[in-house]
Amino acid sequence: MRSNAESPSPDTIAIVDDDQALRESLVWLLESVGLPTCSFCDGEQFLAAQHGGFGALLLDVRMPGMSGLQVQQQLVDQHSALPVIMMTGHGDVPMAIAALKNGAFDFIEKPFNHQQLIDVVQQALGSALQHHRVQQQHALLKERYQLLRPKEQRIVAHVAEGMTSREIAELMQISGKTVEVYRLRAMKAMGAANLAELVRQAVALELVPALSTTE
Known part of the structure; x- marks a missing residue:
């Protein structure tokens, strides 16, 4: 004891x-x-x-x-x-x-x-x-997100909101190709294998609300 x-x-x-x-x-x-x-x-x-x-x-x-x-x-x-x-x-x-x-x-x-x-x-x-x-996984995910560039962070949130690359480009006043480059860079930095995983990560980080099953 x-x-x-x-x-x-x-x-x-x-x-x-x-x-x-x-x-x-x-x-x-x-x-x-x-x-x-x-x-x-x-x-x-x-x-x-x-x-x-x-x-x-x-x-x-x-x-x-x-x-x-x-x-x-x-x-x-x-x-x-x-x-x-x-x-x-x-x-x-x-x-x-x-x-x-x-x-x-x-x-x-x-x-x-x-x-x-x-x-x-x-x-x-x-x-x-x-x-x-x-808890450790969430802390690592948060750390990776905080290391992203501000525009990359915005794009992650917009992707999780369901916006297309074209819509994000118009909103941020950048080219669609630039959106794709930033998105792929963010996915690599976050360790997301695909868009679905990136969205799950954004929800876990509370960048967007989780969808209600009653809606």
Whole structure:
């Protein structure tokens, strides 16, 4: 188990529960399958720590002081992407459902089935890894777009709006051939293999709104 003062690794599981015996049991179980852990006796201690780098959070619903739902709400308010697995006792299922509606990854009832708990934690780690990859891809896409020349940026947006090369040329008062040159240059810089991919990238960058399925 890592010290609470250390920066967690991306596969570290945070455990928040006021029951010391249960915390120690969970630490032993998770570390027995190679998952590092960091445990906290209450929500306040967890929130005061460097909790942004954890891979997943096992969070007790009922605790003295801040409840699990209150801790989760704090994470929601902070726009945290940390997958939260609520730990519930008998009769706490309605609270767990409320947590799911507020974005929790899953909940698991005490007493735990060890394999079920490990499986849920592994799934949460996989979800966190996928989210991190998506964020990295978006950051790279944004960086590539910002490196484009201003006219290339405009053309990307106009293409995504559905304008033809002729319409873009008239709007920007340049030749159609110049539009094609800028568009191809932008596609190469953005890593877009075709126009459809360039449009998807523009939507991802919010240069144009995504089409509504109701329209």
